[in-house]
Amino acid sequence: MIECKIKIQLEGFILDAKFRVPDKGITVVFGPSGSGKTTLLRAIAGLERSESGFLKVGDSVWQTNDNFVPTHKRQIGYVFQDAALFDHLDVKGNLNYVIKRKSGLTKVFINSIYNLLDIKLLLNRSTVQLSGGEKQRVAIARALLTNPKILLLDEPLSALDLKRKNEILPYLDSLHNQLEIPVLYVTHSQDETSRLADHLMLIEDGKIIGNGPINEMLTSFDMPLSHSGDAISIIDAKVINRDTEFNLMLLEFTGGQFIVPDNKLPIESLVRVRVAARDVSITKKKQADTSILNIFPAVVEEIVPEGNAQVMVRLSLKGVVLLACLTRKSATSLKLDDGSSVFVQIKSVAILS
């Protein structure tokens, strides 16, 4: 468990953050620019000083009211927005900077990090010869070499163009799958959030406005994300079979099986499926003559109006929560109400990771 209670006053801005997040998986800190995301991360690293407060990561206490552990004594890995490699050192020098300062790093450990981020080919380069994506890989490797208790990533993709982003995202997926330490990932990108987050923390004007498992946060009507035009739901599923005739694959989740175009993922792979609320429609009876393949029985949990013409419906597919965005007219003519049994038709899904 990560426990944090800090208050920092900067010029014209107060960060007042009190939260607990699990010390496993990726917690995305999501919020608009200027909301205090970076300040929060810096405070956890000890780069901003909070006069009083409490911070505990796993079994390490980094701040109690009177006792502030300085940054260099905190076991953290911090990745800055623009990689921030030392230009006066080459790639190897940047990595050795950590290796020299940490005792007891084994060859096996170092190699595992180099392999995780494909660093070996970059070792003898100078930092100016690296692309933005490569720099960020070296920066992440350098941060991980500290053998941290927590990895802090400050918008690591925001300085990269789309091509470089796509180059580095698979590495972030492998961090996600292989790291045993908690990761705090600051971003304002919905794409990165839906792809990487296990846990979501929403921050606005220096305050934590919500904090919980990703799909709960995306679909709760108390949270702003479920009310935006691009509201989504995330469903965890597993590849169980493929249909070679039509080049499709089957993904199993608690509420049924998705049929999606085959993207060559091996059987048994765990995948994340993203469903946009706009792509979900509702029928009272199961449609037979339809082009839509993904139709599941569901129960309406709650309906809220979105503006004058639309409603957002939260549905449960055997416990898996899904949002659907409908017109108010449709909702009225279907006589939808809390507890109605319906069928959802999902027009398209995106496979993440």
Next chain:
Amino acid sequence: MLSDLDISAIIVTIKLALLSTAILIVIGTPLAWWLSQTKFKFKVVIEAIIALPLILPPTVLGFYLLMTLGSNSPVGRLLESFGGSSIAFTFSGLVVGSVIYSLPFVVQPLQNSFSAVKTQSLEVAATLGASKLDRFFTVAVPIARSGFVTAGVLGFAHTVGEFGVVLMIGGNIPGETSVLSIAIYDHVEAMEYAQAHLLAGGLLVTSFVMLIFVYLFNRHFSIMRYRD
């Protein structure tokens, strides 16, 4: 050819310049670092004091040093009461004078290059486990290396060229406080132009070469830094 007095003047000058530069780097580095990082309200006052020798006539500086360090001054009396002697008209006195006189030539280039060290680089080092002192020596100093070269060369060259301060507090004791610039003056006074030429020309060429070195080195590094 060079007389014995000329040779001893050259030796005293080089000794003085080397020693002063070494002391200046030792004193100037922490001072310049502090100036580059501090948000102290009266920082400009400190900067102005350090820059004073740039515009003050060296004789003024020398005069006050003489007043401060001479045997009638409180400092001089204190030294004598400990069984020492006043350092006016000694080599030590010259070193003290040179250090003060050349301080801005060392502090300013160092301060400039330290100011170019990004706070973020130091923060990165902290997150990688480097203590404050460690960060200074492994991040700030290497990034500011061109500043050290400039500071060292300028401090050295400026000390070699000093005249007024030396004249005021050094006297002109051969082998002890008689330096090149004064030797040249003596030759001119005695109408020994050939010997004056030899020393003056040598100094001119040496200074020129040192400055070429500074500019080459700085350009080399600025190219490296902005290449991406």
